[in-house]
Structures are given as structure tokens and as C-alpha cells.
Amino acid sequence: MPNRSTDTLFQLIKSLEKSEKRNFKLYANRNSSGEELKIVQLFDALDKMEDYDEALLLRKNDTIKKQQLSNLKAHLYKQILSSLRLINDETNIDIQLNEQMDYARILYNKGLYLQSLKVLDKAKDLAKANNQFTYLEQILFFEKSIESLYITRSIQNRAEQLSKESVVVNNSLTLTSELSNLSLQLYSLYIQNGHSRNEKDDAAVQNFFVDNLGDKTSQCRYFYEKLYLYQSYCWNAFIRQDFLQYYRYTQKWVTLFEKEPYMISIETGHYIKGMHNLMGSHFDLANHKKLQVTLEQFAVFCNSEIVLKNVNNRILCFVYLTISTLNKHFLEGSFTEGLQLVPEIEAKIKEYEIYMDRHRILVFDYKIACLYFGSSDYEKAIDYLNKIINWKVDLRTDLQCYSRLLHLIAHYELGNDEILDSLIKSVYRFMAKMQNLSVVEEEIFKFIRKSFQLSVKTIKPELEKLLVKLKKLQDNRFETRAFIYLDIISWLESKLENIPVQDVLKRKFAGKRIN
Structure with missing residues (x-):
């Protein structure tokens, strides 16, 4: 499901609340110039459209000429942002600090240096109280500029105090920047590649983490330093399972x-x-x-x-x-109950589709597919899995791989023998190309290949053999993801007992609660 439109103005208009649209109209109509009336007309036209269609827009609004459209759109975009700025939340710390900085600059330009420093001092206290070190750096820079240009005699030892404060703030910002870089790089690794697949992957991630972290853990004192430190540890552990x-x-x-x-x-x-x-x-x-x-x-x-x-x-x-x-x-194991959420989920995805990225929608499609699979509705599971499989492979290769594997098993459950052989080859090639083939997946492929030649009587012992092999792999860290994405153990047990997989999981869940 692609985003509704890549046109930035259209996306902005569709994101507006009713009160924000009303405020824009009041803001735009504050004067009656021809250009302002035209941007209101353009705003109304775009607001009524379900999807952005420039040709249709020009046909239905003949007063807007094609050669004018680009400039009108740019002007409208700027005016909407200006109107939103006027009604923004006054409790927002960024807005409060920006406002204080503006006041300090106005007083400075008036030559009222002591008053400007007084405002900056209040802003500094506010920034410190809310861990806003980026603003604190700006405030200190402004204070030093005033003190170095004019003899204010505001307090004794002013230069020494400002210098010490600047060193603390700069060190904190440097540390925060380095840790936020590390956190972002690790998160990017996960989005692109998923979990570590073997010892080589694991060592590469751990070495990257250790080399970039260095001795920063002991240096963290302030909120943002700790936040990005914990995030970095979090992503490192998650990737390595x-x-x-x-x-x-x-x-x-x-x-x-x-x-x-x-x-x-x-x-x-x-x-x-x-x-x-x-x-x-x-x-x-x-x-x-x-x-x-x-x-x-x-x-x-x-x-x-x-x-x-x-x-x-x-x-x-x-x-x-x-x-x-x-x-x-x-x-x-309550898959059927979970399916009751699907209509509401899809309605929300439709409502928020201009904001949601591919990664999030991929995750929803896979989880909904798992609900249908667990409820034994394999055809619906295949429908959702096809949405993932048919998408360009640019994010979450692990999710792409497991979607193909679950897709294969769903066809196996439906008895679609005529396409299974080609599906097995296709999935195997895809996962091998992605270097994503685990021991669990190898065993599943071997079983499905062999099952073509097995009778109803001889398939049960083979299922039991596969179950024994896979249970031995449950404690292998690099095989963990196979059991999280697809509970193949419960699926095999359901096949052996000839009951739905959700019944097996419900029984396991009840047993855990008793224990």
C-alpha cells in the first residue's frame, strides 16, 4: 500500500485538523488581495480531493493557470505553516525557549544589555530544568557575546563562570551526538538486515558496537546522554537476539x-x-x-x-x-479473537496512510497474516503475505524471507501440490540469495520436499523426527528468530495431533499460567 500522494502540499493539507483549517481561513482572509484569494481557492480544491491529481485540479479550477500553480503551491505551503505557528502549543518547551531568545535579541538590539542578560538568565534556568542543552549552548554563546563586547559588570568572575558552563554543555552535546549517532546506526542496521544470522554477523555487530561505544558508558550524567546510551545497548542486544x-x-x-x-x-x-x-x-x-x-x-x-x-x-x-x-x-493462542481487530486496524491504516511508512505497514500485514494462519484460514493468510512478497525488497529482508516461508507452508496446508515444487525452489533461492537460510529453515525445506513422496501412514514418523530436531534448536540463539516469526514447533504438534495450531498454543498458555 503506497502513501496516498508524494505531493508535500497535499499531504500537509490532509494532515490538518478542523480547527487548524478554520484558523488558516481566518489567517489567509486577513486581507483581500487577489493572490490571497487564489491560495484559499487552491486550498479548498486540494482539501476536497481524495488523491492528488494535478490535471483534474486545473480542469475544475479554470482561474488557476498551469504556469501559476507552482508559485501558488509554494506560497500556500508557507502560509499554512505560518498560520499553524500562531496556534501552536504555548507549553511546548522549544517554543518557550525560542520566544525567550527572541525577547533577549530585541532588548539587545535596543541597547538594553542588562535587561537582555536578565532574560537570557531566565531562559538558561528553563533550559537546564528541561535538559535542553542545545538551547543552553545558544544562550551561553549569546551571553558571552554580550559580555565580550560591552562592559556590563553584571556579576564578578563572569568570564570564568561562562567558560566553565560552556565546557560542561559542549562536552555533554558532543557525548550526546556520538551516542545518538551510534543508536541510529544500529537501528538502521536492524531495519536493513534484521537479526544476526550466525556467529559472523553477531561478531560484526558486537565489534561495531564496542568500537563506537568506547568508554562512554561511565561518562553519561544527563538525560539525553543516558537515553541514547540505553537505546544503543537496546538495539545491539535486539539485533544479536x-x-x-x-x-x-x-x-x-x-x-x-x-x-x-x-x-x-x-x-x-x-x-x-x-x-x-x-x-x-x-x-x-x-x-x-x-x-x-x-x-x-x-x-x-x-x-x-x-x-x-x-x-x-x-x-x-x-x-x-x-x-x-x-x-x-x-x-x-487466541488468533480467532484477534481477527476481530482487523477491520479496525485496516480502517486506521487507511486514515493514517499518508503518514505511515512501508516498514510499519509490512509489520501489520505479516501479523495479520499470522492471525489468519493461526485460525486455519490459509487463503486469507496468503492474501496478506502476497502484499509483502510483491513489495520492493528494500526494508526488513528477514520479514520478506519469513513471509515467503509462511506463504509456502500455507500453500502446503491447502494441498496446492501443483505449485509447491516451484514455490520451494523460489523461496529457497530467495533466502539463499539473502544469506538468510537458518538450520530451522533447511530442515523445514527438507521435510516439505520429502513429504511429496510420503503416504498418510508414513508422514507421521517424519513429522515426529522433524519435531525432535527442531526442539533441539530452540535454545540456539541464532535460531530464535525462526520460532518468534513462525512457531513451527506448535505447527508440527498441531499436525501430529490433527488439531488447529491455535488449540496447541492455548493449551501451552494455560499450562504456563498454572505453573
């Missing part, structure tokens, strides 16, 4: 916000991502009880004012709350 370490650092990530709760409103996106990863770690460790508790906590947060008044926060909460809710159904 060290899920216990992954849990520890996602918990540190969330606890950091709980210790400084005012930072949740400042860095809401990072808090939401931290909660998502914490819930994901509970799922990876099959800790249903902790997943349930954290999921309930996150659901309450998703209905808070911080989330509801911000479209970006609403989208992130929808994505991560839904993924974790589906994961809970997977742990419980």
Missing part, C-alpha cells in the same frame, strides 16, 4: 522517563518508542504477565492529553498499542 539484555535496557529506557516525568511531554516520541520496545521484550521473552501489565499502562497513556492533542503521538500509539495487542493474542 540477546533478549534478556534487550529487556534490561528497554526497562532502563522507560525508567529514565519515570524518574523525570516532565520529559515525557518534551520527548513523547522517545517515551512511546521505549514503551513499545519494553512490550516487545516481554513478548520475545514470552512473559505474558508483564506484557499485560505494561500494555494496560500504555493504553492509559494513549488516552492522555499529551497523545490526543498531537497527531504524530496518536499515530505512534495506534501502531505500537496494536502491535503489542496482537502479540498478546499470539502468546495466548
Whole structure:
């Protein structure tokens, strides 16, 4: 599912709330010049369109000429942003600090240096209280500029104090920058390649992490330094499938916000991502009880004012709350119950499609396919898997690989023998090309190939042999992802017992709860 349109103006208009559209109209109509009336006309025309179609736009609005359109669109885009700036949240720390900096500059330009320094001092306290070191650097630079150009005699030892403050801030910003770079690079590695597949991959990721981390762990004192440090440890552990370490650092990530709760409103996106990863770690460790508790906590947060008044926060909460809710159904084996969420999920994806990237939609398609597979509706599972398979392979090669594997097994379940042979060859070639073939996958391929020649009587012993082999691989760290993406053990047990796979998982879940 591609984004609705790549036209930036169209996307901006479609992102506006009703109140924001009303405010823009008032802002644009503050004078009655011909150009302003034309941009309002263009705004209304684009607002009514479902999809951006320039030819249709020009046909239905003959007062807008093709040669004018580019300039009108650029002007409209700028005016919308200007109108949004006027109604932005005054409690936003960035806006408050920018405002204080503006006031200080105005006073400075008036020659009122002491008053300017007084405003900067208040801004400095605000920046320190909210861990805003980038603003603190700007404030200190401005203060030093005033002190070096004019004899203010504001306080004694001013030069020494400002110099010390600048060193602390600059060191913190450098450390934060290095750690945020490391975190981003590790996350990018995961998006491109997925989990480590073998010892070689594992060593490469770990060496990259250790070489770039150096002795930075002991240096971290402030909020952002710790945030990016925990994120770096988190992504390193996740890629290497060290899920216990992954849990520890996602918990540190969330606890950091709980210790400084005012930072949740400042860095809401990072808090939401931290909660998502914490819930994901509970799922990876099959800790249903902790997943349930954290999921309930996150659901309450998703209905808070911080989330509801911000479209970006609403989208992130929808994505991560839904993924974790589906994961809970997977742990419980309640696939059929989980299918009740699909219409609502698809409606939300449609509502937010201009914002959502491919990676997120891929994840939804795979998880919905798993729900259908677990409910024994293999044809619907194939429909969703085809959406992933037919997409250009540019993200999450591991997800592409497992989609093909689940697609193959779904056709096997349907008894589509006439296409299985070609499918096996196609999937094998794809996964080998991606260097993604694990021992688990090799064993599955061997079994499916052999099963063509087996009778109903002789297939059961082969299933039992495969089950024994795979159970031995469950504790192999590099095979973990195969069992997370596709619970092949439960599938084999369902085949041996001739019952739906979700019944096997429900029984296992009930047993765990008793224990």
C-alpha cells in the first residue's frame, strides 16, 4: 500500500485538523488581495480531493493557470505553516525557549544589555530544568557575546563562570551526538538486515558496537546522554537476539522517563518508542504477565492529553498499542479473537496512510497474516503475505524471507501440490540469495520436499523426527528468530495431533499460567 500522494502540499493539507483549517481561513482572509484569494481557492480544491491529481485540479479550477500553480503551491505551503505557528502549543518547551531568545535579541538590539542578560538568565534556568542543552549552548554563546563586547559588570568572575558552563554543555552535546549517532546506526542496521544470522554477523555487530561505544558508558550524567546510551545497548542486544539484555535496557529506557516525568511531554516520541520496545521484550521473552501489565499502562497513556492533542503521538500509539495487542493474542493462542481487530486496524491504516511508512505497514500485514494462519484460514493468510512478497525488497529482508516461508507452508496446508515444487525452489533461492537460510529453515525445506513422496501412514514418523530436531534448536540463539516469526514447533504438534495450531498454543498458555 503506497502513501496516498508524494505531493508535500497535499499531504500537509490532509494532515490538518478542523480547527487548524478554520484558523488558516481566518489567517489567509486577513486581507483581500487577489493572490490571497487564489491560495484559499487552491486550498479548498486540494482539501476536497481524495488523491492528488494535478490535471483534474486545473480542469475544475479554470482561474488557476498551469504556469501559476507552482508559485501558488509554494506560497500556500508557507502560509499554512505560518498560520499553524500562531496556534501552536504555548507549553511546548522549544517554543518557550525560542520566544525567550527572541525577547533577549530585541532588548539587545535596543541597547538594553542588562535587561537582555536578565532574560537570557531566565531562559538558561528553563533550559537546564528541561535538559535542553542545545538551547543552553545558544544562550551561553549569546551571553558571552554580550559580555565580550560591552562592559556590563553584571556579576564578578563572569568570564570564568561562562567558560566553565560552556565546557560542561559542549562536552555533554558532543557525548550526546556520538551516542545518538551510534543508536541510529544500529537501528538502521536492524531495519536493513534484521537479526544476526550466525556467529559472523553477531561478531560484526558486537565489534561495531564496542568500537563506537568506547568508554562512554561511565561518562553519561544527563538525560539525553543516558537515553541514547540505553537505546544503543537496546538495539545491539535486539539485533544479536540477546533478549534478556534487550529487556534490561528497554526497562532502563522507560525508567529514565519515570524518574523525570516532565520529559515525557518534551520527548513523547522517545517515551512511546521505549514503551513499545519494553512490550516487545516481554513478548520475545514470552512473559505474558508483564506484557499485560505494561500494555494496560500504555493504553492509559494513549488516552492522555499529551497523545490526543498531537497527531504524530496518536499515530505512534495506534501502531505500537496494536502491535503489542496482537502479540498478546499470539502468546495466548487466541488468533480467532484477534481477527476481530482487523477491520479496525485496516480502517486506521487507511486514515493514517499518508503518514505511515512501508516498514510499519509490512509489520501489520505479516501479523495479520499470522492471525489468519493461526485460525486455519490459509487463503486469507496468503492474501496478506502476497502484499509483502510483491513489495520492493528494500526494508526488513528477514520479514520478506519469513513471509515467503509462511506463504509456502500455507500453500502446503491447502494441498496446492501443483505449485509447491516451484514455490520451494523460489523461496529457497530467495533466502539463499539473502544469506538468510537458518538450520530451522533447511530442515523445514527438507521435510516439505520429502513429504511429496510420503503416504498418510508414513508422514507421521517424519513429522515426529522433524519435531525432535527442531526442539533441539530452540535454545540456539541464532535460531530464535525462526520460532518468534513462525512457531513451527506448535505447527508440527498441531499436525501430529490433527488439531488447529491455535488449540496447541492455548493449551501451552494455560499450562504456563498454572505453573
